[in-house]
Every structure is written in structure tokens, then in C-alpha cells.
Amino acid sequence: MKTKKDTAAGSGRKGRGKGKAVARTKPAAKATASRPRRSRGRPPTREGTVGREAIIAAARRLLDKGPPHEATISSIARAAGVDPALVRYYFNSREELLMAVIEDILATWRFNHPSPAAPPAAKLSAVIRDIADFALKVRSMQRLLVEECANAKSPEVRRRVRELNAGVISRWALLLHNEHPRSIKPTDPLFVHVAVIGMCEFFAAAQNMIMPLVPEGVGMKDLAERYKDFIVSLVLDGIRSKVEPWSVKGPAAS
Template sequence: MSEKASAKRSKGRPDAASAGVGREALIAATRQLLQELPPQQVTASAIARRAGGDPALVRYYFGNRGKLLLEVAQQIGEEGHAPPPEDGDAQQLLADFIHATFRFTRSAKNMQRLMLDELDSTSSPEMRQSVRKWNQIPVDNYARIKELDEAGELTDFDPLFLHLAVVGISDFFVTGGPLLKLLLPEGSDMDELARRYEDFVERLLIDGLRKRPAAD
């Protein structure tokens, strides 16, 4: 093969061992790795190995690793966010949304870290706008729950602060696993502990936000 032909092929789609490895395979591999590793370790080479293809496929399909991570983050974000509720009991909606945040955190173990790491290192307006959009949705949900509290059962709260609190509380239980294992008896059932912790956080936040009767 001539040098010119070789250079031309390097800019195109890799073949041979990479045949059959497409966009979706790379996205699936990236999502799997983000459940296991911090984002900085999810390299193009690691993604390609997991997908069974050539690292050049990342460049071919997405342009670069950052754009692949952006697409994965967008996909996970869209799956994890529901539109603001139209009606319902404010306290129950709040409890449901807290549990939904925990489910999302478990399904996307390093999602918050991915957003922060990539946002810190990127100059891409697209990435910044996407992160702003994903985080605005839960803030809007909390604001809507306040509006639905017509009976005034909840004390006044800042939707942004509540979003930050719930994200931090739920995320640390997942990403802080090594510390938890140091504090727990060996052989502890982590799934059972996660369930109890989630229930504890629900009670903590709902009780904290519930309006108290005025003192005489």
C-alpha cells in the first residue's frame, strides 16, 4: 500500500478488527466504564478495548473523546430527568423526586464527576450549555413542587440549594464507597445499606422542610 493511500485510510473508518463496532457500541462501552472508573481513566483506548475496536473509531464517529463523553452525558441526562409535575401532593412529589435522584445516581455512577471534570477542562459552549440545561431541570422541578404546595405544608426553600443538597447526598454514597467500607463491618450488605440510607435521607429532608406550627 502506498504512503498516500495509507494516510488517506488513517483519516477514514478503521477496518479489519474494528469491523462491526459502531457508534452505539462505543457509547455502551463508555457507559459501562463510567460505572467502574473515574472519568479521567475513561480514555479512548479503554473505550475501544471494551467495545472490541480500534481507538481511531472514537475519532471517526465523534471527532474526539470529549465529544463522545458529551454524547454519553446527554443520553444519561435525558434518561434521568422527567418534566416538572403538573399536579399532586407536594410532600409526596418531593419524596418521589429524592428517590428518583438516588436511582439516577446509581444508574450513572460517575455522572456528576463526569460533568464537573469535563466542564472544568472544556472551553466548549455546547458542553457548558448542556450541563446548565441538565441541572436546570431538577431545579425547575423543585420550584414547581413549591408552587403545588397550596396548603403551605412545606417551609420556604431555595430550589437551587435543595438540588445541590440532594445531588451531593446521593452522589457521595456512590462515589464514597471506599470510605464507607472502612466504617462498616466487613461483609456488610451494601444494597440493604443503600436502601436504608435513601429512606433516612428522605425522612431527613421531608421533616426538615415540613412547616412547624407557630409557637404560642
């Protein structure tokens, strides 16, 4: 026969058992309320409208302010206001993103387009002036190409860099072929490409060294126009005649 004491003790054990059972169910309720695992694909964004173009635009803004090596996936994502995962969703690597920036810069640059009926010298002049203007206004381009993309790990990025430069050289070849008399040995378009870029890039990069050497009263804009005239004359005169010896212009050798 159970006493009141035994009954009370049994009730206490049952009560404690119920308490344990309730405690064991709490983690299950917490697990139910946890965030569901995200499926593969485009990461969610608060903005909803941020896409590939916005990320490229953010990268361009960063590259306008600093050197290419400072434009990381994380810094570009911050500038675009998105998670780095979204950047990686659109671009397999940082190299691919920087190559997309290069292509976007070229696609939006307003190149000079002389009339098809313009003489070859006018077309050559337009190309040289374009390169000079580009070097002065888009300071990141050559560093992007040379330091970041030309030796990229991605074969696809290296291929796109090569195609880009090969297209420019082909344009030079066409212009030089039209300008050159058949009696003179053709000028190598690759060397013209390298020389013109070199002359333009150094002038743009070395402003802090060049400007103190300029006569007082000559501004940067005026100096740039005079320099473009100089390069145009230098290249066209070099194409039209041979130099023998280097300081004296003479007739083409037979």
C-alpha cells in the same frame, strides 16, 4: 573494422545498460502496488457495523470499572475494537464523547413516574429516591459532570451541562411551588438540588467508611433504603416548617 573483442565489449555495455534500465523500473512498480491514499470521511473498519452507539457503550463499560480520567480516546477505541480515528470521526473531542455518555446514561435510566394525580409530597419523595438510587448505581456520573464536562474547553459541552442541570432545578422549582404553602417563604430549588445530590453522593462514595459503623447484621441494601427514608423525611420536614433555633421546630415567623 570491429574485432571480436570490440564486439564482445559492446555487447557487455549494452547488457549492463539494459540491467540498469530494468533496475530503474522496479521502484515505479513498487509505487504502483502501494496502498492508495484514503479520502476524508469515515475510516474503514473490519467490523463494518461499529458506529456511534457502540463507541458510547464501550465508553460506559470503561467508566463502570474506573475513574473518568482513565477513559481516553485510545482506551475507548480498544474497548470498542476500532481505530481511534473512528472515535474522532464521530466525536470532535473526548469531552464531546463523555458528554454523549452522560446523555446516554440519563436516557436509559428508568426514573420513577408517580401518577399526575399524586400529592406533591409523593412526587418529591420519588425524585429524592431516584437521585439516591442513581448515585448508588452510577458512580461515574457526578465525576463526569464536575471533573470532565462542566469546565470543558468546548462551549457546546458546557452549554449542554448547564441545560441539563437547569432542567433538574426547574423540576425542583415546580415541585416545591406545589408543596409550599403560600404563607411560607419558598425554598430555593438550587439549594435543594445541591443538598440532595451532596447527601446522596457522599453516602454512595463513603461506603467503606460508613459500613463499619453500622450495627452488625444490617446489610447495604437495607441501610440504603433506611437512608432514603431519612433523606425524604429530612427534606420534606424542612420544606414544611421553619427551624428557629436550628434544633427546635417552631411556627413560621410572621
